[in-house]
Amino acid sequence: MADLITIDDPDDPDDPRLSDYAGLTDVELRRKREPAEGLFIAEGEKVIRRARHAGYEMRSMLLSAKWLDVMRDVIDEVPAPVYAVSPDLAERVTGYHVHRGALASMQRKPLPTAEDLLGTSSRVAVFEDIVDHANLGAAFRNAAALGIDAILLSPRCADPLYRRSVKVSMGAVFQVPWTRLESWPKDVELLRSAGFTTAAFCLSEQSITLDELVERRHERLALIFGTEGDGLTPEALMAADEHVRIPMGAGVDSLNVAAASAVAFYATRVRST
Template identity: 55%
Template sequence: MAQLIEISDPDDPRLGDYRDLRDVQLRRSLEAEHGLFIAEGEKVVRRAVEAGFAPRSFLMAPRWLDGLAEVLATTEAPCYVLSEDLAEEVTGFHVHRGALASLHRQPLAPLEQVLTGARSVLVLEDVVDHTNVGAIFRSGAALGFDAVLLSPRCADPLYRRSIKVAMGAVFTMPWTRLPDWAEALPTLTAAGFTTVALTLAPDATPIEQAVADVDRLALVLGSEGPGLSARWQASADRRAIIEMREGIDSLNVAAATAVACYVAARRPGAHR
C-alpha cells in the first residue's frame, strides 16, 4: 500500500515531478529526462494505473484519499498529501480535481505491432497542440478506431493536457510515432491500408465517397495551420473533404477528426 506522507513545504524536493506543470518547455525536458508523465484527476489517475502504468508517486489533497483508496492499495509508491493551496503553489495552477500522479512511461511499440489486427487508424502530421491531440484520441477511441500514428513533430499524447482532454483514452488506444516521415504513407499502403487524406485539394472527394469501399483505412490529418504537407497529400491513396456551407472556414482539426471518424465508422465492413 502507498505510504501517506504529509507535506507542508512547497520547496520539498520530493515534489519535483509536480513542479511548474504549466511550463511546457520545462516539462518536456524533465519528463523526457526521467521517463515520466503526469495524470490529473481521480478518473484519469485510476485509468492510468488500471492500464498498467507504474506510479512513481501521487500528490493529492486529503479529501481525495478515500476516492483513490483502492488505487493506493495496489502500489508502494509514496502519496504526498498537502492542502489544495499548497498544491497550487507547487504546480502553478489550481488543482481543482484534487489528485495528481507521476507515472513511468512505457517504451513505444513498433509500428508493426500497433498495426496488427487494426482496421481503422488515425495518422497525424505535425499536430502540435496538446488539446487537439487529446481530443483526437478521444474521438478515435469513441468511434471505433484501433490506433493512432504520429509524425515525429506531433505533440506528446502523454503530456498532462493531452491526457486530461482525452479522459485517459491515450492509455487504452494503441499509438506510436512513425519512424520515417517521408515514406510514412507509402509504408501504410504497403501494409494493406488505404490512406485517405483530409484536405482542400481540388481533387478531393466527399469523405463519405472516399471511405465507402475501404477495407483497412488510414485516415490522415494535418497540422492546425497549414494542414497536410504537399508530400503527404501527394502520397496519400485518396484525398477527401468534409463538405461545408460556402463561406465558412474549415473545421478545427479535432472537430474534423470527429466528423470523419463518425463517417468512417459507418462504412461497410468497418468492424469485421
C-alpha cells in the same frame, strides 16, 4: 500499501520529493523533461484510475486531504509513496490551482512499433505535426469512441501524455494504441505495404468527398490529418493515395482538426454485418 507522507511545510514548495510535479504549467520544460525522464502526470481521480487500469506504473501521488478517502483503495493497492499536501502547497509546487485535488506521476511504457500496430488494425489515424495538446487529446477521445484501432504521430506532433492532452482525452490516450513515426511522410510506405489505403484530409482540387470515400468500402483505411492552420504538408499530400474533403455549408471551408477527425472516424467506422 503505499506510504502516506504528509508534507505540511508551507515554506518548502521545492521539496525534492515533489519534483515530479514542479512547474506543471511550464510547457517547454515539461515537454522536454517528461519524455526524457520517462514520466507523465495524470490529473483527477478518473484519469488516474484509467492510467492504472491500462497498466502504467505509479511513481507517486500528490493528494489534498479531501481526496485521501476517495483514493483510499488506490493508496492501499500501490507501493508508490503518496504525498498529502495542502491546496496552497500544491498550487505553489505545480504553478496552478489543482482544483481536481489529485495528481499522480506515472511511468511511461515503451512504445510499440508501427508495424506491430498496423498488423492488427483496419482503421488507423495519422496526425501530422499537431502541436495543440487539447486538440490532440480530443482527437484521441474521438478515436477511442469511434472505432479507430491505432494512432500514428509524426515526429513533430505534441506529446499525447502531456497533462493537458491526457486531461482533455479523459484518459483515452491510455485506451488507443499509438506510436510515433520516425520518418514522415516516407512512412506512408509502411501503411501501403500493410495493405492500407491512405486518405489525406484537405481542400485540394482533386479531393473526393467523405461520402465517396465511404462508398469505396476500403477494408483497411488510414485517415491522415494535418496541423492546425496550415493543414497537411505538400509532401504528405503527394504521398497519400486519396485526397478527401468534408463537404461544408454556410461559407465554412474547414473544421478544427479534432472536429474533423470525429466526423471522419464516424463516417468510416467498420460496420458490423
